[in-house]
Amino acid sequence: MLTNHLFTITTPLYYVNDRPHLGSCYTTIACDAISRFKRLEGKEVIFITGVDEHGQKIQRTAESNSISAEEHCNNISSKYSELWNTLNITYDRFVRTTDANHQNVVNQFFNNVKKSGDIYMGNQKGWYCVGCEEFKDISENTERPQCDIHKKDLEWRNEENLFFRLSKYQTKIEQLVTSNDFIHPISRRNEIIKFVSKGLKDFSISRVNVTWGLPVPGYDGHTFYVWFDALLGYLTATLNNGGEYKLEQLERSGWPADLHVIGKDILRFHAIYWPAMCMSAGIDIPTRIYGHGFLTREGNKMGKSLGNVLNPLTLYELVGIDPIRWYLLRDINFGFDGDFQNKRFIDLINNDLANTIGNLLNRTITMSRKWFNNKVPIVTVNGNELIKSKSVHTINIVRKELDRYNFLKASEGIIELAKQSNIYLNDNAPWVAIKNDENYDEVSACIYDVLESTRIIGILLQPLLPNLSSIMLKQLSYSPEKVWANDLVWGKLEQDIELPTPKPIINRLDTNIEI
């Protein structure tokens, strides 16, 4: 397999403690946009997503709902896959850490790491919060410490755990994280560099009191802790291509991942633990880690306690997929935090999609049909070069920015072309010119130019708004190819072909709706 034609991208494996929220949607939609872009650029993409299903927290949630952990995981996992299907996410693999094959991969990986001499038995002791399920960094001499979050007394625990020798990889990890392209965005890279420079400590990879997890081979009572379970899901998913689940098969299956897209909260584990683990297991390390920001709502954190969590499914049923994607991709600077604002959401959709782009398509097709026998005009004179050169310019910008995962800049470029096209129409006023027969050829050229720039807008929107894009192109009687290089050429719209009656490509949102 020609690996340079492959592009492997992953979302995090979402923890199935609760149903999916807008944050996981954001990550997944970003990955979807990247995947679609890469495919359009001619790559063969392996788009991996999935769920992380083990751990005490899940066990406990299941218990509180009086169902088995398996049942709980099945419920929530299907909520995820169903949501991705509803949102038309083009994922190729959906991995569950409860898959039998996953255990197989985990065992192989663990054995490799063990052979490298990087596993040892140690003691994990400290103040432990049952609610948080973690050890707190509080001095041993503290009397009756409490958990800040749960306001409960902490328990002193001294637990036998297996450890991974992360400290051994200090130098290699330092080199890795300081290299230019490994961690994005740069602000986060600096945090990681600083963290690593303070010295890496070994970390525990097993738990003794958690039954809902994968057993560690050779160590009775131990189950793998999250990082030696969940992260390996990427490998399991990569190997899920009809072949054998052998680590030796990874390289010809699309590993290493070209891009792990994750939330900033788990950056350290992906940028430090994970590559060190891969080095130890003798497999290639991923090429790039991209930590994106979090979403707030009207300036506040989204959370159950505030009762302001935005349910993606509700939002979808209210406005459809295009507004959601447009808002997340065009308004949030990928890599930074974003704020979801009701008013801004509505303004953005109505302005960009309905008014600027939608109306451009509508008015241009209407004119073309009205004056050219329901068809695309036949051009006999050269049009103004302005819109053509503007289009070519926009194509370059959008491709360049998408290649950097800068959806915001790419979107702005597209909007700019739509604005220029609207201005071009207003400046040339073909509806005035057409009243004089002498201008017929000139008007043909003008309308064709704008139909063409609108087609290019439709093509460029494919990775960002696949649904809206396809509606636009259908109205322009244009069928795009799988790879967009040939579509992104001026003059591809056939002349003298029928144009159907245009319909609004998206309805304006009522400015009074509450999301």
Add this chain to the structure above:
RNA sequence: GUCAGAGUAGCUCAGCUGGUUAGAGCAUCGGAUUCAUAAACCGAAGGUCGGGAGUUCAAGUCUCCCCUCUGACACCA
């Protein structure tokens, strides 16, 4: 607490190595138009650039102090 980043029009942000009247989009108001989803187009208003001091012929842009916010500071799925 320590370190890092940020505080510029109502909102979201641009403003590279200091240099003429501080920019954009959205929101607001006005004009004009009708091909179009009362859309597009043109224009106006709107900022003592967090506060204070300093360097300089000149500071949003450099230095110092203060205030506010965000993030990191190891086991947070």
